[in-house]
Amino acid sequence: MNDLDRLAREDRDAVEARLDALVGRLASHHDGMREAIRYSLLGGGKRMRPLLCLWTHDVMTREAAHLRDAALDAACALECVHTYSLVHDDLPCMDNDDFRRGRPSSHVRFGEAIAVLAGDALLNLAFEILSTLGERHRVAPETALAATASLAYASGTAGLISGQAMDLAPPEPRDAAVVDSIHVRKTGHLIAAAMETGAIFAGSGEAVRRRIRSAGLEAGLAFQIADDLLDLEGKQETLGKTPGKDVDRGKLTLPAVIGTEPARARAREHMEAALAGCPDAKGTPLEALIRHIVERSA
Amino acid sequence: MNDLDRLAREDRDAVEARLDALVGRLASHHDGMREAIRYSLLGGGKRMRPLLCLWTHDVMTREAAHLRDAALDAACALECVHTYSLVHDDLPCMDNDDFRRGRPSSHVRFGEAIAVLAGDALLNLAFEILSTLGERHRVAPETALAATASLAYASGTAGLISGQAMDLAPPEPRDAAVVDSIHVRKTGHLIAAAMETGAIFAGSGEAVRRRIRSAGLEAGLAFQIADDLLDLEGKQETLGKTPGKDVDRGKLTLPAVIGTEPARARAREHMEAALAGCPDAKGTPLEALIRHIVERSA
Numbered sequence: 217m218n219d220l221d222r223l224a225r226e227d228r229d230a231v232e233a234r235l236d237a238l239v240g241r242l243a244s245h246h247d248g249m250r251e252a253i254r255y256s257l258l259g260g261g262k263r264m265r266p267l268l269c270l271w272t273h274d275v276m277t278r279e280a281a282h283l284r285d286a287a288l289d290a291a292c293a294l295e296c297v298h299t300y301s302l303v304h305d306d307l308p309c310m311d312n313d314d315f316r317r318g319r320p321s322s323h324v325r326f327g328e329a330i331a332v333l334a335g336d337a338l339l340n341l342a343f344e345i346l347s348t349l350g351e352r353h354r355v356a357p358e359t360a361l362a363a364t365a366s367l368a369y370a371s372g373t374a375g376l377i378s379g380q381a382m383d384l385a386p387p388e389p390r391d392a393a394v395v396d397s398i399h400v401r402k403t404g405h406l407i408a409a410a411m412e413t414g415a416i417f418a419g420s421g422e423a424v425r426r427r428i429r430s431a432g433l434e435a436g437l438a439f440q441i442a443d444d445l446l447d448l449e450g451k452q453e454t455l456g457k458t459p460g461k462d463v464d465r466g467k468l469t470l471p472a473v474i475g476t477e478p479a480r481a482r483a484r485e486h487m488e489a490a491l492a493g494c495p496d497a498k499g500t501p502l503e504a505l506i507r508h509i510v511e512r513s514a
Numbered sequence: 515m516n517d518l519d520r521l522a523r524e525d526r527d528a529v530e531a532r533l534d535a536l537v538g539r540l541a542s543h544h545d546g547m548r549e550a551i552r553y554s555l556l557g558g559g560k561r562m563r564p565l566l567c568l569w570t571h572d573v574m575t576r577e578a579a580h581l582r583d584a585a586l587d588a589a590c591a592l593e594c595v596h597t598y599s600l601v602h603d604d605l606p607c608m609d610n611d612d613f614r615r616g617r618p619s620s621h622v623r624f625g626e627a628i629a630v631l632a633g634d635a636l637l638n639l640a641f642e643i644l645s646t647l648g649e650r651h652r653v654a655p656e657t658a659l660a661a662t663a664s665l666a667y668a669s670g671t672a673g674l675i676s677g678q679a680m681d682l683a684p685p686e687p688r689d690a691a692v693v694d695s696i697h698v699r700k701t702g703h704l705i706a707a708a709m710e711t712g713a714i715f716a717g718s719g720e721a722v723r724r725r726i727r728s729a730g731l732e733a734g735l736a737f738q739i740a741d742d743l744l745d746l747e748g749k750q751e752t753l754g755k756t757p758g759k760d761v762d763r764g765k766l767t768l769p770a771v772i773g774t775e776p777a778r779a780r781a782r783e784h785m786e787a788a789l790a791g792c793p794d795a796k797g798t799p800l801e802a803l804i805r806h807i808v809e810r811s812a
Binding site: 242243246248249250253300304307309310327328329330332333335336337339340341343344346347348350356357358360361364365368369371372373374377378380381382384385 | 607642645655675
């Protein structure tokens with residue numbers, strides 16, 4: 217795990233530096249807006265989606281990794297979309313969360329209007345980054361366009377947006393199948409897009425990209441269950457950690473529906489399915505990262 | 515003007531039908547979300563940006579208009595972005611408008627959470643449409659990517675987002691220069707992108723596109739002043755029309771800062787500059803449309 221930690225720190229630093237540079241290039245004469253964007257985007261976070269993108273790129277690349285810089289920009293675009301979804305989900309009319317990563321949420325710090333606009337700006341920024349890749353890197357237009365389409369699908373009504381809508385008002389019956397379908401949209405598609413994007417910049421063909429996307433969907437499902445287990449255990453320990461918000465709110469989670477141990481087993485199954493779909497990861501940091509995603513909750 | 519009306523009706527119908535089809539293709543298992551998107555997107559509107567895109571395409575096309583179907587999709591993407599900005603601007607934390615086009619605003623009809631998400635979905639949909647153009651039309655990837663970049667710039671922090679942020683809290687001094695800089699962002703860039711997008715699908719080169727974009731910026735400034743004059747005159751007549759919201763709110767408009775007649779003259783100057791930058795429009799419906807934008811307020 218030491219090796220994983222070191223590599224993760226290196227690439228997290230690369231992502232932070234690149235996010236900083238990309239936001240710095242933004243045309244904006246509104247200082248408050250720029251500050252709100254930086255506050256949420258550069259305020260910590262595991263950078264899991266960027267790492268999955270970069271490391272999938274690394275294991276799938278057969279030649280010299282000449283598109284890794286472009287993949288880094290795309291990894292930043294993924295993080296912009298993830299951050300936008302957090303900013304909007306935290307709004308009073310949504311999950312009404314006043315804290316995010318130990319600091320006041322964007323709407324608490326800047327007011328609701330700027331938080332809505334900063335979220336809009338972050339979603340938009342992802343597409344600005346991807347559609348202008350060719351200005352900064354030697355990327356074929358079809359490669360940039362494929363990455364744009366992959367992200368737009370994951371962040372659209374097939375993915376994030378329906379996921380959040382279903383999370384706010386889950387359909388009946390509130391069983392494991394419904395939980396799964398929320399997880400696929402809310403978490404699965406964006407992580408699938410992260411891994412697919414890595415494959416796109418590695419030059420993988422359509423069939424391989426489809427396989428990697430399926431593996432990413434499994435990794436995303438494993439991650440969401442593990443995340444819900446962590447929230448639950450924070451509650452059970454009652455020591456130092458913030459009490460589990462999910463239980464307090466009656467949020468629909470897999471542990472709540474089928475129990476803790478069966479949920480943990482399900483997370484492991486999804487993880488193994490992810491690794492089986494991505495044999496190129498065997499013995500690499502990508503495998504270690506995907507295993508870590510689930511095992512941190514064990 | 516009869517000819518203009520007929521052509522406008524034809525192409526408005528084409529835009530409506532295409533928007534309907536594009537929303538119908540959306541992957542979404544959340545019925546409420548789809549309904550909220552359709553409610554705002556298909557609930558009327560002048561479709562000015564789509565018409566400017568299509569008619570600029572028509573005057574700039576030298577060969578057979580084999581990309582007009584693709585330009586129609588791009589025109590729909592522009593309307594998605596325009597509609598998203600209306601849905602988010604109407605929110606209680608922004609302009610707090612309960613009515614839009616004579617009907618309850620999205621947040622009044624569907625609640626704030628769904629309105630935020632529907633706005634997000636509409637912004638995202640624009641990029642889904644543009645990044646997948648090649649699946650539906652014979653469009654070169656660089657053409658689709660150019661249209662994506664043009665729209666992303668206009669809807670980002672250089673354009674719409676900063677425009678709305680400045681509109682909410684205009685910087686000092688509140689003079690004509692500040693009004694101009696808000697108008698450029700809030701209205702100018704998206705109309706510039708509409709005309710540039712038409713030129714992109716007409717196959718125009720970089721230099722021509724730049725010229726058309728500048729013409730579009732002038733048309734956008736003319737339009738915004740005309741719009742503010744209409745709002746003001748609705749107030750003065752006090753007959754049948756909704757009272758002028760701008761005055762009631764102390765909104766920063768050009769008529770409020772320099773007076774009605776000087777503002778009207780300024781709108782005409784911008785309109786003439788737009789036409790001068792787009793000589794290909796001479797004698798065409800595009801010229802008639804741009805003139806109509808300003809003259810409806812005369």
